[in-house]
């Protein structure tokens with residue numbers, strides 16, 4: 040098609056052609072901008088951008104077509120892995136581009152801003168290939184990046200290349216630039232890097248590297264559950280372990296004794312502290328890496344506690360000038376995170392807060408934190424005694440495990456200090472017999488205790504693939520007849536949630552508040568059941584009630600609550 044009226048320049052003609060061919064606009068809209076163009080003398084493209092008739096992708100397509108650049112409807116399948124390797128993921132994300140393939144000696148790159156010459160030149164310099172740009176929508180590019188630059192894909196390519204290492208390399212013409220890229224990215228170094236960054240990308244809390252035949256298993260703990268991440272050929276197992284140990288400042292020649300170390304890692308502007316531990320096992324050293332991220336580790340109480348009635352109880356407990364607040368729950372139930380958020384709530388200049396921990400997980404400004412070191416006789420009890428001489432207002436004891444610590448905690452709580460600590464019991468009322476077993480007198484415990492919080496973490500439904508369904512009769516039976524829900528929710532599984540249907544976790548709390556009647560029951564030696572009965576009568580919501588309430592609200596699934604909470608109890 041040729042320009043219809045005279046006086047239209049070449050670019051305008053091309054834009055008009057493209058607009059008509061693609062049916063982007065109606066003929067009236069086209070006439071409207073043409074009239075405006077005559078009046079203002081602005082470029083057609085500029086006017087279209089102002090109009091808001093076209094979305095970003097259409098504009099990209101239009102700009103590309105006018106400059107003689109091909110526009111493609113990008114799908115992830117169009118990306119060739121050999122081309123992908125040439126451009127690092129950060130560059131791809133930053134400039135909204137993804138390499139597609141190598142074609143007649145040129146690197147074909149899909150770009151959301153294909154006219155950006157300096158980016159094209161930068162890619163050419165880095166890869167050693169001349170760049171042939173094609174235009175694609177920014178959302179399509181983002182999706183392709185997400186699919187291809189995820190750790191599993193990248194690492195699998197590395198692993199395949201390791202397995203192929205013994206086969207003769209094919210003849211290739213290297214340009215110097217490409218050789219430089221290769222030597223800097225030695226496969227083992229890259230593999231370790233992708234194991235670490237991949238764990239952070241998938242929000243893992245721990246990485247497990249387990250020596251096994253024929254392959255070393257790498258697993259990530261995500262939302263509390265271990266998931267297979269990848270398998271590393273045993274031929275490079277030792278190199279991978281050694282490289283991690285070097286990064287963590289550990290002794291690589293020592294393979295028979297357990298060791299600890301840590302790696303500081305920055306990813307996307309966030310700092311992570313990776314605690315590495317090695318354990319000599321049959322078949323090689325097992326490495327476990329705990330990932331501590333200051334941002335998810337230190338959260339405000341308001342972010343953790345969903346129910347406003349729970350939040351009120353937390354605040355009321357923390358407003359006491361002295362006494363003991365205990366947190367219980369199994370390992371991995373999120374006690375430490377809650378404890379830290381409570382401490383942050385109390386962290387004010389007028390308070391002298393001292394903690395004794397094993398280990399100190401997060402450092403908080405304005406607080407004195409002491410790490411227990413039993414090998415030099417720095418135990419919970421001995422540190423506590425020294426702390427009490429330092430005029431503290433608030434004391435956090437990482438965990439109460441022995442009689443001595445229990446006794447000091449109770450007496451500190453009775454002598455004007457606010458004491459926060461954790462214990463291993465399954466229910467809130469379970470704390471009471473546990474404390475009595477540690478040799479604390481019932482009347483002392485009743486006098487010192489302010490409240491007990493027990494908690495569990497349940498995985499929350501992925502918001503992207505969440506949908507409602509009609510519950511089965513079996514499921515309805517879990518709820519009391521009066522408030523059985525008519526719909527429940529679950530996730531189908533999608534790319535965001537690694538096909539699990541869950542994304543992230545939330546805490547469910549059972550909070551036992553001390554009241555005069557509960558105190559009397561403790562002193563009179565009442566049983567756990569009697570205590571629980573009384574607490575429920577006075578408004579305590581049990582883990583089961585809270586779990587079912589989270590299900591009813593569509594925050595989690597019934598399966599998840601059944602997995603995490605003992606539903607046989609009240």
Ligand SMILES: [Zn+2]
Nearest residue numbers: 501504533536
């Ligand atoms: Zn999902």
